[in-house]
Amino acid sequence: MKTVIVYKWARNAEDAVVRNDGTVDWRNAKMTAGEDDFAALEAAKAIAEGDELIGLTIGDGDASWALARGVLQTISVTDASNLTDNASTAAIIVAAMRQIGGVDAVVIGDSEEYAGVPVALAGQLGWPAIAHVSSASAVDGRVQVVRKQGSSEQTISIAAPAVIAVSAASPEKKTPGMKEQLAARKRPVTKLTLAAIGAASDDKVSSKGTRLPETAAARIFDGDPAAAAEQLVAALRGEGVL
């Protein structure tokens, strides 16, 4: 199946520093591979099953990430920025996909932080979607996915074209070595701009600022371990959980 793997499409929340006043400093963080991107790529390879697999990245991240992991060609929308509105981010991806055409499956990491992007992407394409997928494959011209729902595991078959949002069960085990990195540099990256694909990098919403959450901090016992442990046990007995 002709498959698109969308990767490095957002900044990583962990790259943001939250100051004591609740404001956020991104320290020039770039778009990066999310924790689900590698699992998504594995699923995309399985769905493509030897057919065309095309990378798609947006923003200022290094487009060679997928090329060093076996993808032979990629598209990079270089001037897309990190947006608050997940639908606007999805619109950029959709516009870039129009440059590809004839796609059977789009695979994307099911990011917690940007949980609206995969589903808004499906909505804008008018394609069905399955989220929180752990693995996928192509079976008889359809996409078959496995996902965990509560204490059960479902095997679901979905007709193409479809959007598959993948959640990682474990991080990437082995990052590409120098040989793969060098090979990646020889593979083609088609660089596009928002203007060229007819997309805008405008948020439909405006941020009025950030603040620290009002969550009650944990009751901390510190100092002498024996005393702290006794205080904790007393507190837990008081809660009725011991």
Next chain:
Amino acid sequence: MSDAWIIVTEEKQVAALVAAAKGLGGKITAIAVGPRALADAAAIAGPDEVKWVDAKGIPVEAYAGSVARLVAAALPKVVVASGTVEGRVLAGATAARLGAAVIPGGLKLSALGDRTVVERADLDGRVVETIEAAGPVVTFYAGDDVASEGFAAVPVEPVGTDAAADILVEKTEPAAGAGAGINQAAVVVSVGRGLKKKDDLAIVHDLANALGAEIGCSMPVADDLGWVEKERYVGRSGQHIAPQLYIAIGIRGAPQHLEGIRDAKVVVGINNDPDAPIFKFADYGIVGDLYDVIPALQAALGK
């Protein structure tokens, strides 16, 4: 004042979705997609009306197009869905049909003139961001559950749908580890990378035995290190558990781990780093070396 729709795919958070939408001050319409019992649960959660799509046992996502059409026809300013796997897919399709912005992590909603104000959890819950939108907004609710206040039931109106998308469940099996005691345990003692070597698991087992607890762990302990069986890994893609007491030992508290214990009643963090995120999530904490704290806890439990 803005009218809102809520998309209901499971009973658990329905009262919270309605409560969040009430912040807008307008009419609230719930669309329940699933069995009749789900619609009946929505009907007593406080909305003004309930529409019901009978999912007929097909995956809820197959009705995304129909739900989008039904909701968008009413041109609501705000749509609130739970952040569940199915709820998100329905909401994404609805947003596309409405031309709405999509904001995950919604905590609180209000209307400011003709604008919508969404307070949302951002950066793994480290900050609350205030967002204003002039146009329609779809948000996934990420706040706390609230108890239903015993509202009188409003009528449930079954609604017809277009043909469902071609999505089939081929089989459903118990997930790996679903039979492990960790899912039913009242107390779970979980261990993370703070543990220095595999042999040291013995002291964690001793504590678990003293508490009558099951053992759990963070992802690296099961995945990278292989010290604990994979079915005991607690987190987003591992076990989602709801014990009365969860004790996280040497676990920093990565967001994906915390997702697995969102329904735990009381959470205790034990970590030598006072800035570990677990202390922002836990109810109680001990800042200290786990090798000192675990024996001290066992001694305290014996008193």
